[in-house]
Amino acid sequence: MAVGFVGGGTLSGRMARWGVAIVAAYALVAVLTPLLVHLAVLPDPNAGLANPIYASPSPMHWCGTDRLGRDVCVRTLSGASVALQVVLIALLIALAIGVPLGMVSGYLGGGVDRVLVVLMDTLYTLPVLLLSVVLAFLLGRGLPNAAAALCVVYVPQYFRVVRNQSAQVKSELFIEAARSLGAGPAWILRRYLFRSVITSVPVLLTLNAADAVLVLGGLGFLGLGLPEMIPEWGGDLQQALTALPTGIWWTAVYPGLAMFVLVLGLSFLGEGLEQWLSGQALRSD
Template sequence: MTRWGLVIVVFYSLVALITPLLICLGWLPDANAGLANPINDSPNWSHWCGTDRLGRDVCVRTMAGSGVALQVVLLAVGLALIMGVPLGMISGYFGGGIDQILMLLMDALYSLPVLLLSMVLAFLLGKGILNAAAALCVVYVPQYFRMVRNQTAQMKSELFVEAARSLGAGPAWILRRYLFRNVITSVPVLLTLNAADAVLVLGGLGFLGLGLPEAVPEWGGDLNLALATVPTGIWWTTLFPGLAMFTLVLGLSFLGEGIEAWLSGSEARPASD
């Protein structure tokens, strides 16, 4: 499972890296170039995945969309990780009023449906890559916070933490030196699973017209544009962006499940002297 997930994620990463280069070299048409192409042309030797109703090459749009999806997802999940982990450690270690305030705020965010909250934030922030990443980031911060906070609260009374505290180590040193590397071990699983969910949420925002500008090649936006032509038998404009979204989510999910299984196996094995 881990191997297949890694292969899929690496494949989309390579596609995201080489597509702008191929466009710059002129080996692929621009993702928004469509005036010279037939409109809603079926797949052929010139356009392997056909063209959409604006005459744009669906294959190029799908390839370029992988870069946009990975860029937004990495920004969103990375920012959520950077914000959620320190807040969770501070809340779990110090407790008291700080813990109550942070828990109240995170529980309020966590109680809202992911897509609904991201829709509201995307509407308020407007369209754009950074705005979409910020909307998704706020959605995933509570998940990192809750996981890290619970682990920190459990581990702060361990003997090695008490020993460090009795030797004069301050809270900042204990959090950085002893607790961080213990609570961070479970983050990669949540990271990959959140990345898979973020691809779907980003696609949902684009499908609803709340994601990125129309000129940006994004799978959800392309599905929204192609929705009107599906009843007329034009299937290729929805098949290829939808298939790309499905396989990337599948790869990230496989990777997350594989990492979780590997970590569980590592914890089950007895530690050597």
């Protein structure tokens, strides 16, 4: 099934191939960069006092150095590890919270459903960046706090999708048959409903990852993300802003380009996956 998805000649196949290639490359960089820094193959992304400040790109520093003499190339590569780590933690926690709540709400209905819908709709109506900014301000800077801020933002999205599907699936014949044979709500949710609603989650997860990379960058740019010494693309862009008018372009271009390409790859992967799943559904009909 995965081979057909990645290897298709259609638009979804081509988008998926580009998306898989880009995301896989970033994942590889995210794994290898900390290891190479630990082995001293690459310099420490925070070690810069011995280097000239704002050195332009050269064989010694491929992407130049920043205002503290830190190697921009290493900080940009290290930023991939930080971004993927924060986004993955946040989305997996949001997934673990939003999917069960959506299943319970859609299946049980009644008062439980009404309370959860009102709560999640209230969170959903708030702009993503605004809500994450407020949460980051309240929680403070740091990797766990940034992940927590992103997590709360995306829980309502998983809840809404899964809740709507659960409300539709619970009236299907196989659910009615299981209920008539004495299966309890917990068994039905775990054994039948979960398999029916989980198919839509991968697309949402991929597209949310692209959005979360931008939101994390926005928090860093506003000074509400991770501490300054942690290599993070949004924070590095914020620090590069004052030097950009003087012609020092490299401190802003490389982190910005890294963020753009990752978001593009995740978007390609999500759109390709969505088109492929839609095609699979039409063929099954």
